Amino acid sequence: MKDKKSIINIAKQTIEMQSQAIANLSNFVTEDFANAVNLIYDSKGRVIITGIGKSAIIGNKIVATLNSTGTPAVFMHAADAIHGDLGLILEDDVVICLSKSGNTPEIKVIVPLIKRAKNKLIAITGNENSFLGQHADFVLNAYTEKEACPNNLAPTTSTTAQLVVGDALAICLLELRGFTSNDFAKYHPGGALGKKLYLTVHDISSVNEKPQVGPDTSIKEVIIEITEKMLGVTAVVENQKIIGIITDGDLRRMLSKVDDFSSLRAKDIMGANPKTIASKAMAIEALEVMESNEISQLLVEEDGNYAGIVHLHDLIKEGII
Template structure:
């Protein structure tokens, strides 16, 4: 690609971002009590907030509805055309409607406004035209006017859709703040996401309890290596009278091979790590177990009962496969059993 082409593309990108950023800044300066009124009206709903719009406004509206729903405000998107053909029945007496149209005159949207009014429920609007049909029906109007679209023709919705989406985000954040929406609340709506897994998946959900590689402390190293290999966990549990006393890992075996007195016939306990890192709480969050594994630079964490009998193990690979990722420290503390 020629240098002048690269420069042209970069100028275009920078101008687009500046134009849309300026639209957001201008809107931030215009925001007033109507925004606070909208937040209060939505918060007071006993039912759902139905978001509706056509074309690009509809696409943005679907995103706003999804954001609200995931942050504690029951919400869904309703297409105006579908509403006219039966889906108005999805709107209940305890619901509210957020209608989006830059011009405020979208035909499909305008056609359902009288029917929404019949329900006697709150109607909020996002529009750039305060004298439009939509604004006339709405109880609260949020201004999405932009001086300039980023599109060089001034035709494609660009700055205006960015502002509309950002204003939807602002509503969601204001409602989160008002309701004291916490990290735990967000995770409960996203149990499959990384945050949900950090806050809800426990050791008990992932630990292995059957077919664990274990040997007696008197077992020869040679026999222990066979169990280590067959166990496919990179570790073997070393027990005395059924209680955990040591763990031999692949790393322990490599280090043993470097010793001058290395002897395959000697007891495995001579080469294993005594008093290994372990926990006694299978209700511990999996992310906390991962933190302990990473801190100790090990691969496997045994879970013991009060008498140091092994109830199960949790392996680094199981945590990673389950999508558990280390983040900030969880509140639960591990114990060395």
């Protein structure tokens, strides 16, 4: 069994080597990068990304990032391209080719075919002087001095560099398009991420019970209301306006102080000026308010009137947390 300290040192060295390589990439960002971004931004077609081996895997990730940030993209495997998949490329499409060496046999076959079709070609390569680099319209330099692999063979640092360059490309395009969180939500409607971007407080509170009592409601009726609505809380409302809140905790504290509560009313034990949130607010905002105030529920208002309750458990159930 390998010594644990040695394993930790190897992991740290790998991370440090790759982080240094990534930091160095900023030195290779030239006008070609800006021209490539503008080319894609102005294009009426899609982005076709191709590569082989580990570069193909990175290409798929870049495609996913572009698609999710407003730039239509399709992956075309370089090996499949010469067996019919070149038909994916349409007249207005821009092609991005990923290759560390830029000299693989597949690249040397498909690059002339892409150029013959008069599609613009962008290279992401670690070798500007390669076949790919020499024939591309724009070269995005992803040079790395050494792989993290001790034998300098397994694609590690080089593929990380390709991914970072692809991310930089996608973020530049995102900025140019003025792509907002609302746009992002359109492409990510599912899962917790999507819900954080589109789920509102109303979406949650509208399906909950709406416990409420008046300021002169008896404590017995308050207990019944909280128990029946099963949210551990009730709003104290007057003329549709929230004037207070009573929680399970308020009831417990009251019982620890008095033996006879028959004369007490809701207004006597309620917490005044409770935290509220607008029904139109995002659910993630409700979570932020709860966390900052260390509470588990918020009273909801709509046009200044009491509209319901959103509970921490609702946010957990929806996957917001």
